[in-house]
Amino acid sequence: MSIDTVTAAPPRAARVATWTYFGLNGFAVGMWVVHIPNVERATGITHSTLGLLLLVLGGAAFIGMQVAGPLADRVGQRRLVPAAGVLLGLSLFGPGLAGSWWTLGLALLAVGFGNGAIDVAMNSQAVVVERAYPRPIMAAFHAMWSIGGAFAALIGAAALKADVPTAVSLSTSGVVCIVVSLAAGRYLIEPPPQPEPAADQPERIAPPRKLVWQLGGLAFGLMLAEGVANDWAALQFRDVLGTSASTAAYAYGAFAVAMTIGRFATDRVAALIGPMAIVRYGAALAAIGLTTVIAVPWVPVALIGWALFGLGLSGGVPQLFTAAGNLDTRASGALMAKVVGLGYVGLLAGPALIGGLTHWMPLNVAFALPVVLCVLTVIAAPVLRPLAAAKD
Template identity: 40%
Template sequence: MSSAPGIRQTRAVAKARFGASVAFAIVGFLLAVWLVHIPAVQQATGISKAELGTTLLALGLGSLISMQAGGLLISRFGARMPLLAGHLLLAVTLLAPAFATDAVTLGIALFLFGLGNGLADVSMNAEAVEVERDRGKAIMSSMHAFFSIGTALGAAYGWLVQTVQLAVLPSFVIAAALAVGFAFVAMALLPKRGAEPDVTTSELLAVSRASGDSRPGKSTRTVPISQIVLLALLAFVLMLAEGVASDWSALHAVDVLGESEATGAIAYGAFAVSMTVARFMVDFVVRRFGSVAVVRFGSLISAVGLGIVVVSPAFWVALVGWTVFALGVAGVVPQIFTAAGNLPVKKRAVVLSRIVSAGYVGMLAGPAVVGWVAGFTDLSIALTVPLVLCLLGLVGASSVRAAAGGSSAKPTSGDAEGTAARPGS
């Protein structure tokens, strides 16, 4: 009988973890559905590639604005309801591009879609931080892996509806309906938390052990502004590097190595698959070696991977490079978000939203920066920019120490055993 509360707690945490996983997958699914329909929407509106590029900026702008508002909402109401609102807004506004008739109306539609994306993005990361704290061990990387699974499902759905030649609007309606249904499933699984609680010493100790930093620091009430700035900078530069693979891996194979477009697509496929698989494995590495080690060595491995791509004389060598890059960068950003969500500050959800926003700006800027540099030099040289930025992770890795300010990046055997014995692990 005495074990019943522990069993109930374990089940509740397991439900919350599954709910958070579904939340990440929903966002990835809806974004992928939009991405695979871009050519059809462009054709329907009759806009040029330049106009399309401008309208896509509206999506980013909407996301950044709602991320800031999302942080305030999460501090006031907790992450659960803002997350549902973000899911519903993202699903409903997915329909908007189907009604666009020109660049202006498409820009407005994508701005609204971005509002939903930003709110859902910061809310799901905030909820994942809470679930990770309840569980007492690292799970953030696997949450991000479910986002990748969602994008794969969205791409598969897009292929299916385009194969049967379903029009854009009914395709979006079906996808939105599926997303809304699963959004309510996720909400039902997530616990009601209410307003963001004050940070307690016991919570900070739990976070410290979960992230592999076993000794609490002297202060649990304040954190240097420099740590917040450094986390934001790391999110910016490392997500910038991560974003480069999405837009330039295939083009590198085609333009630099002379491969066909079909072969070039394999380069991004190798990156995406390796990233997803690695994110399911990173949490175990964090528990064993700590978050600081994951960021430090992950950044180094990422730089090595890009270095291989830059000097690759043949496609198979570049393929190895993109795979190595994915294995390195896979677990870095989740550790930054975990650290941001556990900083011992008031309204830490607001701080998290700022750092997520910084990373999002980097993701948007990365492909453009590489494109500008490539315009003056060549693509291989341009890829040295994200390579150098990855090396900044070596310098700034210590900023992701547990919010309690632990000084050890590697848990002791006693800590590891204690974590394994916690309910819900």
């Protein structure tokens, strides 16, 4: 962290605005997720068709990330972040109005693209805001995404209980996204202009492609593990431990709550021990947690295992995104798009890979895959050490 950055007044308004976008994104995604069963019934599609359409959504999100990254560097984040938020808000109108598989497919193309675009754009803005602070603040932004999702679950459940039409719920959520995105955009900031190198100084060298892929690989592994918990934690309780559906919900709840708490705590810990240690020891804790889930078929201990898994995973991805955004401030968005995109592929691939493995082995044994990836992350975490030193 440079002296100029430390002595300058931190942009608190931009920090709050960026918090808002993270929370808004989590809220938008959460409102779509809680209404998936209603949308499935309204369109008359099967589970298998829904699965294919969700892959369409994921593919569109990846494309949105790759488009938004370079665009953020070209047109500026103050323009792109609100525009992506408005696009996401408009896209929420579609699923509630869809009446067939192909209209839902078109709607999910828009939802995925908008979600991918705002994901990269707001993470790029978070890196810029963090540079103006004397300590890490990235993990708290990701915690706000989780808070937004929790609000969506509560509001969505209330709307479903009151029999509010899906089109009304999603369209209202879309309007909220549009209004808040436009209102918060004025408080965002742009990175300071980079001085041209002096005549006697060499031009700045672009970061090695290998380093970008290393960060992306770590993001892939950690987000794959997160995706496994999202889709399989409750099923592991129900199918392996034989609990009721209501008790099974506590498995994912323990993971999600621990991850949210961990993200709020990570920034202060990262300021003390550094990003490399957060990634390394967090991945080790996650491996221990999931190994506990696998090895001890007792509900209280398994709940502790899922909580440790969430706590261990909570801080790693924000450190990787920060590192990617600071590799080259001239192309921060484009670099983040690659790392965030690879992480997102892992998030989507994890549940599917576990599902495929369960055709040949028990679910608990299939969980060895994310454990191995966490162990590999422990081994590869030192890639962050020179990046942290360069930032200081």
